Amino acid sequence: MRREPPKTLGDYAPLLFPAGMLTIFFVVPFGTMIAVSFFQRQQGGFYTPAFVFDNYARFLSAFFGGVLGFSLMLAITVAVCCVVLALPFTYLLTRMARSVQVLWLVALLSVLSLSEVIIGFAWSTLFSRTAGITNVLVALGIMSEARALTPSFAAVLTGMVYQAFPYTVLVLFPALIRLDPTLAEAARTLGASPLKAFFTVVVPALRNTITATLIMVFIFALGSYLLPQLLGRPQHWTLSVLITDQAIYQSNMPFAAAMAVFLVLVTLGLVALTVIAGRKGEAA
Amino acid sequence: MTAFFRKFYFFLTALFLALPLIVVAGVSINQKQTLAFPPEGFSTSWYGEIFLNPEWRNALVASVTLALLSAALAVAIALPLAWFLWRRVAPWANIFQLLGVAPFTLPPVITALGMLTFWATAGFYGQPWTAIVSHAIFFVTLPLVTLSLGFTSIDRSLVEAAATMGADERTVFRTVVLPLVLPYIVSGYAFAFVLSLNEYIVAYMTVGFTMETLPIKIFNALRYGYTPTMASVTVLFVATAAVIFGLVARFGDLPKLLGAMASDGK
Numbered sequence: 001m002r003r004e005p006p007k008t009l010g011d012y013a014p015l016l017f018p019a020g021m022l023t024i025f026f027v028v029p030f031g032t033m034i035a036v037s038f039f040q041r042q043q044g045g046f047y048t049p050a051f052v053f054d055n056y057a058r059f060l061s062a063f064f065g066g067v068l069g070f071s072l073m074l075a076i077t078v079a080v081c082c083v084v085l086a087l088p089f090t091y092l093l094t095r096m097a098r099s100v101q102v103l104w105l106v107a108l109l110s111v112l113s114l115s116e117v118i119i120g121f122a123w124s125t126l127f128s129r130t131a132g133i134t135n136v137l138v139a140l141g142i143m144s145e146a147r148a149l150t151p152s153f154a155a156v157l158t159g160m161v162y163q164a165f166p167y168t169v170l171v172l173f174p175a176l177i178r179l180d181p182t183l184a185e186a187a188r189t190l191g192a193s194p195l196k197a198f199f200t201v202v203v204p205a206l207r208n209t210i211t212a213t214l215i216m217v218f219i220f221a222l223g224s225y226l227l228p229q230l231l232g233r234p235q236h237w238t239l240s241v242l243i244t245d246q247a248i249y250q251s252n253m254p255f256a257a258a259m260a261v262f263l264v265l266v267t268l269g270l271v272a273l274t275v276i277a278g279r280k281g282e283a284a
Numbered sequence: 285m286t287a288f289f290r291k292f293y294f295f296l297t298a299l300f301l302a303l304p305l306i307v308v309a310g311v312s313i314n315q316k317q318t319l320a321f322p323p324e325g326f327s328t329s330w331y332g333e334i335f336l337n338p339e340w341r342n343a344l345v346a347s348v349t350l351a352l353l354s355a356a357l358a359v360a361i362a363l364p365l366a367w368f369l370w371r372r373v374a375p376w377a378n379i380f381q382l383l384g385v386a387p388f389t390l391p392p393v394i395t396a397l398g399m400l401t402f403w404a405t406a407g408f409y410g411q412p413w414t415a416i417v418s419h420a421i422f423f424v425t426l427p428l429v430t431l432s433l434g435f436t437s438i439d440r441s442l443v444e445a446a447a448t449m450g451a452d453e454r455t456v457f458r459t460v461v462l463p464l465v466l467p468y469i470v471s472g473y474a475f476a477f478v479l480s481l482n483e484y485i486v487a488y489m490t491v492g493f494t495m496e497t498l499p500i501k502i503f504n505a506l507r508y509g510y511t512p513t514m515a516s517v518t519v520l521f522v523a524t525a526a527v528i529f530g531l532v533a534r535f536g537d538l539p540k541l542l543g544a545m546a547s548d549g550k
Contacts, residue, residue, distance in 0.1 A: 003370070003371060003372060003373045004371075004372060004373060005372060005373045005374060006372050006374055011372065014364040014365075014367060014368045015364065015365065015368045015377060015380070017360070017361065017364055018361045018362070018364050018365035018368075018380060018384070019365075019380050021361050021420075021421070022361065022380055022383040022384060022421070022424070023383075025399075025402075025417055025418070025420075025421045026383055026386070026387055026395075026398075026421050027383065028402060029398035029399050029401065029402030030398045032398065032401045032402045032405055033394075033397055033398040033401045033402075036401045036405075085297075088293070089293065089294070089297055092290055092293070092294070098539065101539055102533045102538050102539065105529075105533065105538050105539065105542060106526060106529045106530050106533050106538070107298075107301065107526070108301075109478075109525065109529040110522055110525040110526040110529060111301050111522075113478045113479055113481075113482050113525040113529075114482060114518075114521070114522065114525075115482035115483070115484055115498075115499040115502070115521070116484055116485075116499075117484055117499045117502045117503045117506070118308075118482070118499070118502065118518045118521065119304065120506075121308070121502065121506060121510075121514055121515075121518065122304030122305070122307060122308050122518065123304055125304075125307050125308065125311060125510075126303060126304060126307050131307065131311065133303075162300070162301075162304070165300075165301070166301075170542055173539075173542055173543065174542065174543040177539065177543060178543070194286055219389065219390070219391060222391045223390075223391035223392045223393060223485075225392070225393060225484070225485050226484060226485075226503065230506070239393075240391060240392075240393040240485075243393050243397060244393065244396075244397075244485070244488075244489070247397055247400060247489070248489070248492075253400075253401060253404070256397060257397065257401060260393065260394050260397045260398075263391060263393075263394065264390065264394055267390070267391065
């Protein structure tokens with residue numbers, strides 16, 4: 001049965017429910033959020049329709065600029081760490097027996113589905129003085145006494161890399177499993193070491209995939225909300241934390257909405273920049 | 285040398301992924317109400333606590349109900365859309381596919397805040413069903429992607445044969461198309477279910493103050509200190525996810541499912 005254009009009104013019927021749901025419960029909320037970002041805030045947690053830029057102006061202060069800068073820096077660091085760790089791992093995984101692959105994929109999916117709360121709880125335990133890994137180091141005689149490793153930037157970074165690592169592998173997996181194996185084989189026949197073949201043949205062939213993965217992990221990491229709170233100090237809090245704080249605890253919806261809209265714009269802007277840079281690199 | 289290096293690398297990765305779970309599993313069988321690792325004594329009472337303590341039990345029931353219903357709604361949205369895109373030539377309809385992928389692609393706080401402003405404006409803030417709708421929209425991407433893959437794997441000549449034999453659209457769908465995409469429906473449902481079970485921010489922003497799901501309950505409990513019950517809930521959740529994905533792998537082609545997941549932009 002070939003694909004046909006819809007002819008009668010009845011042919012459109014199956015689209016009605018999904019299109020309606022997505023419009024009402026995604027497009028309208030998104031639009032509402034944009035509208036609210038221009039609203040005027042009233043004392044006591046209410047807001048009135050208006051068209052003011054106050055919420056955006058307030059955002060351009062040094063404090064919020066700093067938070068935005070930190071959030072972006074953190075997300076970029078997480079993305080780079082994850083890709084550096086996951087690329088060789090995924091490459092080797094795709095060259096293994098299918099049964100081994102399935103086992104790893106189930107494990108990765110299970111870790112990926114872990115709630116941020118649970119990851120935060122687990123790592124704060126691991127980094128704690130009473131039940132943490134420093135106790136193991138003491139037992140091994142490497143450290144003289146156990147100490148707490150959290151809150152710290154390193155703790156936040158570890159938690160976020162842990163959260164994003166399975167995601168990174170799953171994003172890289174399809175491109176790597178479809179990669180022509182003869183490429184690396186040819187390099188090996190010509191005398192390259194496995195490591196050299198990986199860096200001179202596999203990595204360049206995957207340049208676009210790597211860029212796309214970096215962007216996706218970056219966006220994934222940008223959404224991290226609980227880990228900075230559970231593992232870091234207040235200066236490690238991200239924009240997601242501030243948005244929630246403004247929306248729920250300060251009852252300042254217009255300001256929260258303005259920050260969210262700004263976050264979307266910055267995200268899309270960075271993605272666009274990376275794509276443009278990638279195209280230019282290809283043309284050269 | 286290379287084989288040794290590879291094994292070592294995989295061992296380290298496995299250790300990194302397992303380390304938090306090992307500690308949490310150890311804490312969960314601790315005898316006293318403290319976080320001690322290695323565990324002191326042995327007790328499974330913290331597992332009983334999840335079901336016996338009304339607060340933890342309510343949170344468990346809330347989470348499972350939310351996940352079951354929202355995943356069903358997500359499939360109900362994704363199935364007709366994926367079918368339409370497979371059956372009809374209507375380029376503008378792709379915009380709905382894009383809309384279905386967008387909520388999951390943006391940072392979750394954006395979707396969560398959009399939902400919060402919307403429900404507050406509409407006057408439904410805090411109603412339990414708003415969380416079901418919000419999760420369904422947030423996770424619709426997963427069944428949409430698995431179903432799109434399922435439809436492309438259908439041999440169109442099969443459908444054509446059925447039509448030539450006189451089957452109408454409805455019969456073709458019920459007897460040929462549906463059985464072929466059923467595994468993809470199940471896996472899409474499973475993905476949405478597991479992720480909904482563990483989701484925090486969307487649930488928190490929509491019904492956080494009126495309904496406590498397990499992730500919300502754990503986070504709220506964290507503020508007052510640690511209890512081993514959190515650890516046992518964690519073990520229970522990881523085990524559930526592993527079993528569900530294990531079943532998907534057992535009855536479906538997991539590498540293929542995941543191969544398509546990312547090529548569709550997810």
